[in-house]
Amino acid sequence: MSKITADHLSLSAFVYVRQSTAYQVANNLESQRRQYSLVERARQLGWETVEIVDDDLGRSGGGTARPGFEKLLAAICEGRVGAVVSLEASRLARNGRDWHTLLEFCGLVGTLIVDEEALFTIRARLTIVSFLA
Numbered sequence: 001m002s003k004i005t006a007d008h009l010s011l012s013a014f015v016y017v018r019q020s021t022a023y024q025v026a027n028n029l030e031s032q033r034r035q036y037s038l039v040e041r042a043r044q045l046g047w048e049t050v051e052i053v054d055d056d057l058g059r060s061g062g063g064t065a066r067p068g069f070e071k072l073l074a075a076i077c078e079g080r081v082g083a084v085v086s087l088e089a090s091r092l093a094r095n096g097r098d099w100h101t102l103l104e105f106c107g108l109v110g111t112l113i114v115d116e117e118a119l120f121t122i123r124a125r126l127t128i129v130s131f132l133a
Contacts, residue, residue, distance in 0.1 A: 014075060
């Protein structure tokens with residue numbers, strides 16, 4: 001059974017492209033080519049609508065504002081994202097807080113995470129603790 005459902009495919013796949021430094025942007029063109037080619041991976045998996053988020057090229061993941069990552073999180077929360085696609089899942093976030101936020105949001109709305117090699121389903125568990133008076 002595929003993890004990709006008709007509900008996922010009815011939404012957009014968002015390809016998140018990033019490189020940490022301006023040097024990498026200028027000199028590591030193969031990485032950019034591979035990241036942009038993930039649009040084709042999303043299409044092969046069945047998505048018709050694929051959006052590219054590349055606002056964070058040349059921005060470090062840690063301690064730097066990342067408007068592309070914020071745009072991605074907003075789209076997930078709005079329920080517009082069936083899958084987040086990245087060269088490597090580890091490239092999506094560069095600190096624990098961002099990683100956990102991304103996983104929590106994806107789990108809450110059922111967004112998949114896809115990289116070059118695998119597809120991940122995130123299952124959110126909400127724990128409710130009640131205190132009796």
